[in-house]
Amino acid sequence: MEQVTLTIDGQAVTVAAGTTVLAAARSLGIHVPTLCHDPDLTSEGSCRLCVVHVAGARTLMPACVTAVMPGMVVQTAAPEVVEARRTIIELLLANHPNDCLTCERAGTCALQEAAYAYGVRFPEAGSPLAGEKHQWPPDESNPMLLRDMNKCILCGKCVRACAEWQQRHVLDFGFRGFATKIVADMDQDLIGSSCVYCGACLTVCPTGALLDRRSIGRGRPWEREHVRTTCGYCGTGCQFDLAVAPGQQGKRQVVEVVPTAEAPVNGRSLCVKGRFGTGFIHHRDRLRQPLIKKDGQWVAASWSEAIALIADRWQAIKADYGSDAFGVLASARATNEDNYVIHRLARSVFGTNNIDHCARLCHASSVTGLVASLGSGAMTNPIADLAVTDFFLVIGSNTTESHPVLALAMQKALKRGAQAAVIDPRRIELAGQAQWHLQLRPGTDLALLNAMAQVIIAEGKVNADFVAKRTENYEAVAEAVKDCTPEWAEAITGVPAAIIREVALAYATAPAGAIYYTMGVTQKTTGTHNVMAIANLALLTGQIGRPGTGVNPLRGQNNVQGACDMGALPNVYPGYQPVTDEAVRRKMAQAWHVPPESLSLQTGLTLGEMLDAVDAGTIKTLLIMGENPVVSDPDSDHVVQTLQKADFVVAIDLFMNETTELAHVVLPACSFAEKTGTFTNTERRVQMVRQAIEPIGEARPDWQIITELAAAMGQPFGYTDVAQIMKEIAEVTPSYGGISHERLAVTPQGLCWPCPAPDHPGTPRLHEQAFTRGLGRFHGVSYLPPAEQPDDDYPLILSTGRRLFHYHTGTMTRRDPGLAALYSEEHLEMHPDDAQALGIGDGDWVQVTSRRGSMELALRITDAIVPGTVFTSFHFAEALVNRLTNPARDTLAQIPELKVCAVAVQKIAAPEGYQRPVHKRVLV
Known part of the structure; x- marks a missing residue:
């Protein structure tokens, strides 16, 4: 790269050609003030505060947009430069409100800092610089951001940030002239605009024009401590700082989320939940002490009383019914x-492998399918690889709503020139930006995927060298898809054959092609086969093991990948070591100081099978940590009936919810802001979670609660802190062998497993030289229709998904006042043709009924959905869609x-007094 040498304030410096004078000066430690410049944004040079003197130039030059030249001589503090900066500041203050003493940004305002540095005061009354002040009313229309354009300096x-x-x-x-201001969507209030409240504008604003409304009056900026942590919502793994300040009784409270450029996954980008969705932490509904149900009523108890009761009941159950009653x-x-x-x-106290978690409801088929095909059930490539992807396929993932920050990488790839195809029954936001939208009928994914494989084989686009050297069982897939032509698939999926052919060839011939998917693929009776069909495409084309390629299941919850890694599954110990392997059993027994025979060699029951066993009376007791199966599991009414049959249910959670209400003892847990540990994100990146505030009430971290229960059962674990637990994880889990809290403390980018040794750098990209299982294996999988088909009584297909402003069963986001206000109730989406046939109008109240139950909610008519289908989310317990879904x-x-x-859907009378929300944030 060409190098340029210049002189700045008498110091010679050599930098790359194209570097700005501002960057060159800062490399020397020379401060040049700016207002409109940001290192992560394009530079416009509009504020002119960074002007410098360049020898030979006729005017002062803005340093942020002036490129260095060989031999350039620059002065950053010449008298004319200082005078120009003073004048610029004076002109800005001429129209600026003189309320610095009470402004929330006092002490962190860039304009205030510049005025102090150059000794500029507000102009006196009568001064020629005492300009007119704007009197615009602040925009307080939304619960997240306060916009006061009177304090805006038009830095842009x-x-x-919003655009880039x-x-x-x-x-x-x-507008123009003195009336110029920053407007949202043709000068609407923010609540009526298309804003998604990511907070990017707030991050870069240099003055008090934009404020986080929830942080106003909650301590001055310099009174707040910043604690770096990892987001507790989706699996993207965003990091940020929690700003904490003294609250009631001197206890610290989370008052704001502050993005950081050092965050390895997201940088300074966040979504609305990560940036603003912290209201649940201090919510009045938080569980603050243990509760015991006595005579059908909840009674507060001490920890010692609750622990003793639980241990007594569990010991009796184990004595009477054995280990597998748990x-x-x-x-x-x-x-x-x-x-x-x-x-x-x-495993060591109860003696059972009956343990599972919500991965059973989202990516169990990914683990099963990808392990069989590739040897590892995780995302193969880092999110950053989208920067070099040429084509990506998104199937069954509403990425902009479920993984908003990860979706930014996709959108930037499209802007860069990458091609994309979206396979989804709804015209989601990303579908409107991609080159192809394959709007298939729900449940027909496997037919479409097999047709793509057929095209790749029939058109001679198989990567023959890759298949020969790195795969096995090719004949099985070739035989399975030989008759799966695009025309055959069109009849099943509704997607035109020509588009199927185009997309298959675009993927196969792209220099770097990747596939991303989520629950739209996995939550099917053919979910594992769908995943295997996706792996088949990658193996056929060699689109795996290289930058910008891969098979990438996107994890929906913050630590669903980590929970799987930690052995919260019925068939494996941590690191996916089989419970049926005698050598593994002996290793775990040695680590836990228990006899090997006390650890079961029998694969345990999955989540659904455990509920079946409770229903059958063979499982007597359940321990439920942070799960809400009444809302998240299918056929919710049956789940309720099943839990009511259990002899003894213990729940550990942040709040009372639909599931904890059915428990016998409820123990209060800590949120992510109140404890230390690690999360593993969707790309296998292990990152620190750091305690920022004291536990709410008597809440305790989950690990501590479990440790106390184990001790009460006669098997003390001996853990005194979480670092000790991670040390043991590393000792028994080969893929985590090089990970420790001490190492993560000095590795801000985290570590991607497999990381087998303390000196190993981690593995951001899997399968580069060989697959985890050795050779990638093809699987011949045949299309089967969904388990339940429409008929005269139930003529429509219901599908479910997520909304941007809420998360999972809503226990956290619906307790955040801002998120709850922005999306206050759910609705059912229906195509206009279906609504017309049923005589239903937009906003009408409807009853939706399946063979298992019914629910009631408002209707929204949209042509973004395939005719014959309806859609809603699973976030709202009062519109409990999982009453309807198929188990x-x-x-x-x-x-x-x-x-x-x-x-079936029919119109009914709306509830008395019902008023449709004025502002419903919908991205499709």
Whole structure:
């Protein structure tokens, strides 16, 4: 790269050609003030505060947009430079409100800092610089952001952040002259605009024009401590700082989330939940002490009383019915350390392998299918690889709503020129940006995937060298798909054959092609076969093991990957070591100081099978940590009836919810802000979670609760802190062998497993030289229709998914006042043709009924959905969609078919006094 040498303030410096004068000066430690510049945004040079003197130039030059030249001589503090900066600041203050003493940004305002540095005061009354002040009313229309355009200095950073970071283009300059201001969507209030409240504008605003409304009046910026941690929502793994300040009784409270450029996955980008969705932490509904149900009523208890009661009941159950009378549900919301300790409790204290968690409802088929095909059931490539992807296929994933920050990488790839195809029954936001949208009928994914494989083989686009050297069983897939032509698939899926052919060839011939998918693929009775069909495509084309390629299941919850890694599954110990392997059993027994024969060699029951066993009376007691199966599992009414049959249910959670209400003892847990540990994100990146505040009430970290229960059962684990637990995890888990809290403390980017040794750098990309299983294996899988088909009584297909503003069963997001206000109730999406045939109008109240139950909610008519289908989310207990869904399971992974069930819809009277929300944030 060409190098350029220049002189700045008498110091010679050599930098790469194209470097700005501002960057060159800062490399020397020379401060040049800026207002409109941000290192992560394009530079416009509009504020002119960074002007410098360049020898030979006729005017002062803005350093942020002036490229270095050989031999350039620059002065950053010449008298004319200082005078120009003073004048610029004076002009800005001329129209700026003089309220610095009470402004929330005092002490962190860039304009205030510049005025102090250059000794500029607000102009006196009568001064020629005492300009007119704007009197615009602040925009307080939304619960997240306060916009006061009177304090805006028109630097444009918010406009660029919205466009460049978030790909949104909500903000722009409006009007002219003195009336110029930043407007949202043609000068609407923010609540009525297309804003998704990512907070990017707030991150870059240099003044008090934009404020986090929830942090106003909650301590001055310099009074707050910042604690780096990892987000507790989706599996993307965003990091940020929790800003904490003294609250009531001197206890610290989370007052704001502050993005950080050092975050390895997201940088300074966040979604609405990560940036603003912390209201649940201090919510009045938080469980603050143990509760015991006595005579049908909840009674507060001490920890010692609750622990003693639980231990007594469990010991009696074990004595009377044996180890397999126990069932344990671990949690994808809890840390790796929490999940490791609860899996140890199940196996070494209870003596059972009956342990599972919500991965059974989302990616169990990914684990099963990808292990069989590739040897590892995890995402193969890092998110950052999207920067070099040429083509990506998104199937069964509403990425912009379920993984908003990860979706930004996809949108930036599209802007860069990459091609994309979206396979989804709904015209989701990403479908409107991709080159192809394959709007298939729900439940027909496997037909389409097999047709793509048929095209690749028939058109001679198989990567023959890759198949010969790195795969086996090719003949099986060739035989299975030989008759699966695009025309055959069109009749099943509704997707035109020509588009299937185009997309298959685009993927096969791309220099670097990748596949991303989520529960739209996995939550099917053919979920495992769907995943195998995806792996087949990657193996046929060699689109795996290289940058920008791969098979990438996107994990839905913050630590669903880690919970799987930690052995919260019925068939494996941590690191996916089989419970049926005698050598593994002996290793675990030695680590836990128990006789090997006390650890069962029998594969345990999955989540659904455990509920079946409770129903049958063979499982007597359940321990449920951070799960809400009444809302998240299919056929919810049956789940309720089943839990009511259990002899003894213990729940550990943040709040009372639909499941904890059915328990006998409830123990209060800590949120992610109140404990230390690790999460493993969707790309296998292990990152630190750090305690920022004291536990709420008497809440305790999950690992500590489990440890106390084990001790009460006569088997003390001896853990005194979470670092000790991670040390044990590393000792017994080969893929985590090089991971420790001490190492993560000095490795801010985290570590991607497999990381087998303390000096190993981690493995961001899997299968580069060989597959985990040796050779990649093809599987010949045939299309089967969904387990339940529409008929005259139930003529429509119901599918479910997520919304941007809520998360899982809503226990956290629906207790955040801002998120709850932005998306206050759920609705049912229906195509106009179906609504017309049923005589239903937009906003009408409807009853949706399946063979298992019914629910009631408002209707939204949209042509973004395939005719013959309806859609809603699973976040709202009062619109409990899982009352309707089908519990039929994939025979290989035991995942239920949550994404397809037959329903009938009819218009009913709306509840008395019902008023439709004015602002309903919908991205499709």
